[in-house]
Amino acid sequence: MNQSTVTTFPVTDGVRQALEVTLRGVNELLPQEDWVQKLARAEATGQPLRIKLGLDPTAPDIHLGHTVVLNKMRQLQNLGHQVIFLIGDFTTLIGDPSGRNSTRPPLTAEQIKLNAETYYQQAAKVLDPSKTEVRYNSEWLDALGARGMITLSAKYTVARMMERNDFHQRFTDGSSISLHEFLYPLLQGYDSVALKSDLELGGTDQKFNLLMGRHLQQEYGQEPQCVLTMPLLVGLDGVDKMSKSKNNYIGITEDANSMFAKVLSISDTLMWDWYTLLSFKSLAEIAALKAEIEGGRNPKDAKVALAKEITARFHSAAAADAAEQDFINRSKGGVPDEIPEVQLSGAPLGIGALLKQANLAPSTSEANRLIDGGGVRVDGVVVSDKGLKLDAGTYVLQVGKRKFARVALG
Numbered sequence: 262m263n264q265s266t267v268t269t270f271p272v273t274d275g276v277r278q279a280l281e282v283t284l285r286g287v288n289e290l291l292p293q294e295d296w297v298q299k300l301a302r303a304e305a306t307g308q309p310l311r312i313k314l315g316l317d318p319t320a321p322d323i324h325l326g327h328t329v330v331l332n333k334m335r336q337l338q339n340l341g342h343q344v345i346f347l348i349g350d351f352t353t354l355i356g357d358p359s360g361r362n363s364t365r366p367p368l369t370a371e372q373i374k375l376n377a378e379t380y381y382q383q384a385a386k387v388l389d390p391s392k393t394e395v396r397y398n399s400e401w402l403d404a405l406g407a408r409g410m411i412t413l414s415a416k417y418t419v420a421r422m423m424e425r426n427d428f429h430q431r432f433t434d435g436s437s438i439s440l441h442e443f444l445y446p447l448l449q450g451y452d453s454v455a456l457k458s459d460l461e462l463g464g465t466d467q468k469f470n471l472l473m474g475r476h477l478q479q480e481y482g483q484e485p486q487c488v489l490t491m492p493l494l495v496g497l498d499g500v501d502k503m504s505k506s507k508n509n510y511i512g513i514t515e516d517a518n519s520m521f522a523k524v525l526s527i528s529d530t531l532m533w534d535w536y537t538l539l540s541f542k543s544l545a546e547i548a549a550l551k552a553e554i555e556g557g558r559n560p561k562d563a564k565v566a567l568a569k570e571i572t573a574r575f576h577s578a579a580a581a582d583a584a585e586q587d588f589i590n591r592s593k594g595g596v597p598d599e600i601p602e603v604q605l606s607g608a609p610l611g612i613g614a615l616l617k618q619a620n621l622a623p624s625t626s627e628a629n630r631l632i633d634g635g636g637v638r639v640d641g642v643v644v645s646d647k648g649l650k651l652d653a654g655t656y657v658l659q660v661g662k663r664k665f666a667r668v669a670l671g
Contacts, residue, residue: 270301279304279340285544286537287333288465288490291472296487299459303342312337313458313486315347315398315449316384318376319368323383324510325571326494326503329538330462331387333491337460338392345394345456346384348377351402352452355445383513386575401455402448413447416480417473422446425469446470450477458486465490494538499528517576518597521584522663524568529560532567540570591662596641600657600665608653608670612637612644615651619666621658636661 279300283290290296303310314334316327334344353373368376381395405413422443423429431438446469453461453474461471471488478485493502496509503510511523527535536547554560565585572581587597603619610618613625616637622628629647631637637644638659639651655669 268302270298270305272297272301273304275304276300281544282336282340283489285333285336286329286491288492289468289488291488293487295485296460296489299487309341309343310337310459311343311345311457313345313347313453313456313461314463315349315352315452315461316380317349317353318373318380319353320505321376321379322512322514323380324503324505324512325539326496326510328387328513329491329494330464331384332539332541333462333489335387335389335541338389342392343394344388344392345396345458346381346388347452347456348380348395348397349449349452350374350377350397351399352445352448355441355448386513396456398448398452398455402451405451410444413451413477414444416477417447419443446473447477450474453486454478454481454483457483459484460487460489462489462491464493466493492538495531495534497523497526499531511571513575517572517580517584518587519663520575521568521572521581522588522591524571525561525564525588527564529564532560532564536563536567540567541574542570596657596659597665600667602667602669604669604671606671609650610670612639612649612651613647615668615670616658616660619658619668621660621664621666631660 276297280293280297283296283300299310302308312334314330334346338344350373353368354370377397385393423432425446428438428442449470450473452458454477458474461474463471468488468490471490475485475488495501496503496507497511498507498509501507501509511520515523524535533547533551536542536550537544540547542550550563550566554563569578569581569585572584576584589595590597601620605615605618607614611625612632613622613628616622616628616631617625622631628637632644632647635643635645639649639656641657641659651670653671655667658666658668
């Protein structure tokens with residue numbers, strides 16, 4: 262924003278408070294002074310700012326890691342601003358090369374449509390639908406056509422594109438880079454032009470693409486957007502970013518009991534990062550809770566509160582209470598009220614085959630490994646004999662703390 266040609270608005274206490282909300286948990290806000298002036302203008306004129314988040318529906322489900330940016334959007338909605346939830350149905354056809362060391366295989370139009378149908382339904386569990394504008398970038402990118410694509414491509418150089426870390430690394434390594442991958446950041450940037458966004462959010466891996474939007478808005482004579490990047494949420498393992506491929510994630514469509522138990526499994530240290538990035542509690546409330554823990558209160562109390570807040574957000578307060586009770590029952594060796602019921606035949610049946618057929622173990626050999634580790638119970642009694650055979654009857658089988666089945670064996 263060129264301050265010499267734009268009216269300067271007063272920075273009030275309200276603007277400073279809005280800046281504090283904006284900065285909570287962020288990695289970078291660029292440029293911060295421009296954002297302060299946008300906030301000041303919005304307060305002075307009553308005109309909400311347009312805040313954009315683009316998500317490519319590469320998979321049908323959203324996990325808690327995705328909600329870090331959605332939470333920030335909700336905080337900005339609560340300040341009165343307009344959120345644009347952009348579904349990248351066109352750009353998904355290309356595949357985002359960000360952070361990739363190889364060309365991302367594009368999805369079919371049918372896969373994208375199926376994934377997109379569930380995306381916003383899940384995001385609406387975090388966002389306020391009354392202050393959310395849902396758009397699809399095929400609206401303007403389909404209409405761009407070959408002529409428009411050439412015009413757009415002329416607004417950025419190959420040399421600057423190669424400054425991008427993943428492209429530079431792949432070129433240095435001799436890995437292939439397809440020409441269509443250069444189009445991805447250009448098209449994502451053009452989305453900001455089409456939507457006239459004031460702020461675009463994304464993960465730290467999206468910084469290049471977000472800055473492209475700022476550059477292209479200037480090229481098209483618009484006031485450039487500000488850029489806000491959020492940290493990548495560390496997953497259940499406490500090491501890597503939350504990811505389905507790492508199996509360290511919590512899906513927001515998971516059942517309440519699993520969601521609650523998984524949140525409780527994170528470390529006491531990681532818990533505070535999750536509070537900052539996932540909780541709707543104020544920073545003052547979190548600081549007070551942390552002080553209580555440092556003063557001797559059991560850290561589990563804070564973790565239970567976080568688990569209940571997250572579970573209630575995606576289910577209900579009643580479901581969160583029930584999940585807490587279920588966890589207590591399991592920790593005491595109790596059996597949950599609702600467990601899968603399985604009908605099997607072939608008695609007498611070996612315990613390994615029984616666990617496999619009841620879907621409590623992926624294979625007989627894995628079942629035997631679980632038995633060796635003391636992780637298998639029949640009617641509450643730990644099984645130590647891998648050669649155990651069960652006669653006809655009904656049994657409650659348990660694997661670990663969370664897997665149960667009531668098996669009627671005939």
